[in-house]
Amino acid sequence: MKSPGHRINRRVLLSGTAGVGGAAVLAGAAPAAAHVDPATGPTIGPADPRYALLTTGNNQRFVARPEYIRMIHSTEDAVSALRAAATAGKRVSVRSGGHCFTDLACNPDVQVILDFSDLNSVDYDPELGAFAIQPGARLINIYEKLYKGWGVALPAGVCYSVGAGGHVAGGGYGLLSRQHRLVVDHLYAVEVVTVDAGGRVRIVRATREITDPNRELWWAHTGGGGGNFGLVTKYWFRSPDATGSSPAAQLMSPPSEVLLNAVAIRWADLDQAKFSRLMKNYGAWHEANSSPDSPYHYLSSIVNVGVRAAGGIGVLTQVDATVPNADQLLKDYVAALNDGVGVQLYPQPAMPQFATARRLPWMRATRLIGTSNVTVNDPTLRAAHKSALIRRNFTDQQVAALYTRLTDPAYTNPRAMVFLFSYGGRINDVSPDATASAQRSSAFKMLFQNLWDDPGQDAVNLAWLRGLYADFFAATGGAPELDGQADGCYINYADADMADPAFNTSGVPWQTLYYKGNYARLQRAKQKWDPSNFFRHSLSIRPA
Incomplete structure (x- = not known):
């Protein structure tokens, strides 16, 4: 094998003007399909029937109206597309899978979308x-x-x-x-x-x-x-x-095999005291088992806390089945959640066959979990999202805020929910500055999510989600604190509200919420590699 260090440190400098091909691109004209180099992606303008599909991602709230979309088919293709846009002074955004939660890729300021979905080897x-x-x-x-x-x-x-x-x-x-x-x-x-x-x-x-x-x-x-x-x-x-x-x-x-369990708790069986105990049980278990040496680092769980209108709360748990005590780890976890709550556990509607835990090959379980949630996988919906990384158990005020908002009889959208994701374990076995991912002491992660299909319902659904988040973090100015009970936000669940002082009244800048002490170092990297701030969006790194 050749030395990776020797091969990788070379730089290829490419400069020049857009040329004749660039002029056609800048005009937004799509080349004839029969003559397109397979290494060169098509240019798709407003008259192309594909344009509407490619001006938005999975979240239908955010729609761009670019002069054109350029499909990227190779590194050299990316170079020529970027050179053409930069030479013409066009505002560019970048997209791969289209799952950005906010308007970073699709917004009215974008003049060119560079789409990498076909560059997929x-x-x-x-x-x-x-x-x-x-x-x-x-x-x-x-x-x-x-x-x-x-x-x-x-x-x-x-x-x-x-x-x-x-x-x-x-x-x-x-x-x-x-x-x-x-x-x-x-x-x-x-x-x-x-x-x-x-x-x-x-x-x-x-x-x-x-x-x-x-x-x-x-x-x-x-x-x-x-x-x-x-x-x-x-x-x-x-x-x-x-x-x-x-x-x-x-x-x-x-793991060659995983142990998979999916159960549901019905809202009809929960009053405020039982709901509070359930949430506190979840938080206590994850706080106690967030260290890298926890025997439960082989276990990971997703809890979908839906609104009362959705009917119930789902608990999906996966354990490495090659661990000798995998069955006991799972039983202990589920028992810990239900301790003092004492409700019956029902099959989850989407995965009823896993109400009793079953062993599956890891790849088969991965396919099943990834495709089983019809709502989350629906690419036609409008959505809003907020996040938090949590280090210690929920406070009483936070649990009360969840209960009040989730059980509000006046709010009936069944696709509003709060996801709780197991975090910690060996994630916390890495220094906060070893990577740009600074949150390395959290126990679980929260995703506050709302989905709907009618644009006329934007205001009511955004207000509900913003109200829930503001109430949940009322003690810390509408945002998760740092290095306390919470530890900021997760950038892959990007939320432009965190940059808006009307919603983030904590006094902590959005950059710090997402990147903590690593932001200054990211700024220096930005200054070196993108000094003109060519690549920018509502939550982008600013040059130093």
Whole structure:
């Protein structure tokens, strides 16, 4: 194998004008399909029937009206597309899977969308000794290719259609993270197309090698968020503890089998006291088992706390079934949640066959979990999201706020919910500054989510979610505090309200809520790699 350090530190400098091809692109004219180079993606303008599909992502609240969308098919294609846009002074946004929660990719200011969804290969790179994944690869395809090809995996997200591009840059978290850390803890290298202060476009590769002069660009992509520093055209993954030269030894291996359990608690069986006890049980268990050496770091759970109109609360739990006491770990966890609550546990409507825990091959369970939630996977809905990372158990005030809002008889949208995700475990076995993902002492993660389909219901549904979040964090100015009971927000659940003093009255800047003490270092990386702030959006890193 060739030395990764030798191969990766080279820079390719590409500069020049848009040329004749660029002039056609800037006019928004789509080239004739029969003559398009397969390495060059089509340019899609307003007259193209594909335009409407590509001006929005999964959240239908946010729609762009760009002059054109450029589909990117190769690194060289990204270079030429970026050079054309930069030369013409066009405002650019970047998209891979389209799952951005807010308007970072699709908003009225965007003049050009660079879409990487077709740049989606997953392969092993023997020269770098790492797995190369392009930004448009969807998580389910990444899992399938890595596992079937080499028996390895990444501890990435549950939603099957999320693209690697933004997911990785924001940290990357999933049901295997308590056991195998975040996705970025396995990131070895990144290839980025950047624009310097003089408008020159170049390809830069950066690794985690201490001797790499571009290392800070690698570090910025370990949780610094998407759309900040340039166009990511490839990620390479190798686990830090990898040994030897076999591809199967270069990345973490998932459990061959998992124990899966899905149960539901009916709202009809809960009064305020029982609901409070259930929430406090959840918080206490996760606080007690958030350390890397907890025997429960093999277990991860998702609790969907729906509004009363939804009928119930769902508890999905996955345990590494190769652990000798997997069944007992699961029984202990479910018993701890129901301790003092004493309600009957029912089958979940979407997964009734798992009311009694069953063993499944990991890949089969991953497919099932990723595709079973019809509401979350519906790409036609409008949505709003907010997040928090929680270090210690819920306060009484927080539980009361949840109960009041979730059981409000005047609010009847059944697709409003609060997700609770197990966090901690080996995620917390990494220094806050080792990667840009700074929250390394949390016990669980919260996603406040609301989904609806009628634009006429925007105001009422946004008001409900904002009211819930404001009430939940009333003691800390409408935002999760840092290094206390809470620990800020998760950038992959981006929420522009955190940059608005009308909603975030905490006095803590949104940059600090998402990045904590790492923000200044991210700014220095931005200053070096994107000094003109060419890549920008409502929650982008500002140059130092």
